[in-house]
Every structure is written in structure tokens, then in C-alpha cells.
Amino acid sequence: MTPCRLVVLISGSGSNLQAIIDACARGEIKAEIAAVISNKADAYGLERAKNAGIQTRVLSHKDFDSREAYDAELMDIIDNFEPNLVVLAGFMRILTPSLVQKFKGKMLNIHPSLLPKYQGLNTHQRAIDAKDDVHGVSVHFVTEELDGGPVVLQAKVPVLENDTAETLAQRVHQQEHIIYPLVVKWFSEQRLKMEADYAVFDEKKLPAHGAHYPE
Secondary structure (H helix, E strand, O other): OOOEEEEEEEOOOOHHHHHHHHHHHOOOOOEEEEEEEEOOOOOHHHHHHHHOOOEEEEOOHHHOOOHHHHHHHHHHHHHHOOOOEEEEOOOOOOOOHHHHHHOOOOEEEEEOOOOOOOOOOOHHHHHHHOOOOEEEEEEEEOOOOOOOOOEEEEEEEEOOOOOOHHHHHHHHHHHHHHHHHHHHHHHHOOOEEEOOOOEEEOOEEOOOOOEEEOO
């Protein structure tokens, strides 16, 4: 089987990118990261990519008059690398419908909450404020609804009595670095796909909240 080609989009430090790079290097994911694209030239994830010998591109949203113009150019750049899968790893942009449609069923995102809870930003503080005893992270397919696509896999972490948004985020990050490479692995092995509005793993329809790690 030809290795799955990945394009990873980032805006920041790229810790999830690093987890995927490492899993590919260990042979756990049978995939090749064709390129890492950032909307910010100073994103540390670009250094991580360069250190791994991966091609990088910077496309600053500040150079464009509209979201549509930016996404049209971004689409062309992604297309040039002919990916089987586009991985959003801390890419802090809301995507236009045309970009989402272009890569429908071939684009994954990770979101730091147990979706459908806490779509959007500040998820850790929102979980603390709501006095939740459990918080977590979700990997999902990307659709036009922000953080609303079919969930593939979730991992839970406890919310402790003295947690701050920062301490809770650290525990969530640990789980992110486990489950995101795992979902990319499933996709690269052709065990995972998106149907109309749900995810399918090993020919079985996943529930709305996806599978749970660990099972």
C-alpha cells in the first residue's frame, strides 16, 4: 500500500505535529508528511518540520483582503502536495465552506473538549467554570460547522479541585499527543472514513461522541 500523504496546517508551537512526526518516524503511522503549512511565519512548528526534513510553506492571512481569497490560495498550495489527508494541528483559522467542501472526508481537526461541549475557544476555563468533573479532547472530521464534524475519538481527563486552565490544559495535551497520531494511523490504514454525517471505523458506524480512548 502506498504511504498516505499528509499535509499539516499549524499556527503555533506544533506539539501535535511533533507527536505525528514521531509516530511516522517510529513506523507506527505508515504515512509521509508532504508539507507543513502555517499562517504565521514565527510558528515554532515550522522549526519542528524543518528539523524532520519536511517541506514548509508560510501563507500569511495578513496578505489577503478576504477569508475567501486566503483560502483559495491555501487550497492551491495544499493541492500541489496531493495529500490523502489534511491535518489541522492548532491551525487558528475558521475555514470557508469552499475549502471544507474541497477536502470533505479528508480533513481532521483536534479540539480540546468533549464535543459537542465547548465548541470554540477557552474550553478549559469553561469546563472549570461549569464545575465539570470530567474534561477532555476530541478528534473529528472537519465540516462547515465550527468544531461540529463527526467525532472519531475522545479521551477524558479528570478536572481536579485546584485546577487552573493551565494545569488542566497540560493534562489534556498529554492525551492529544496520544489520540491524534492514533486517528491519523487509522485513516492511513484505510480503516477510517466519513459518511454523510458520521464516522465509520472498521466498517462500523461510530456513535455521535466517537470512540473512547482507552476503550
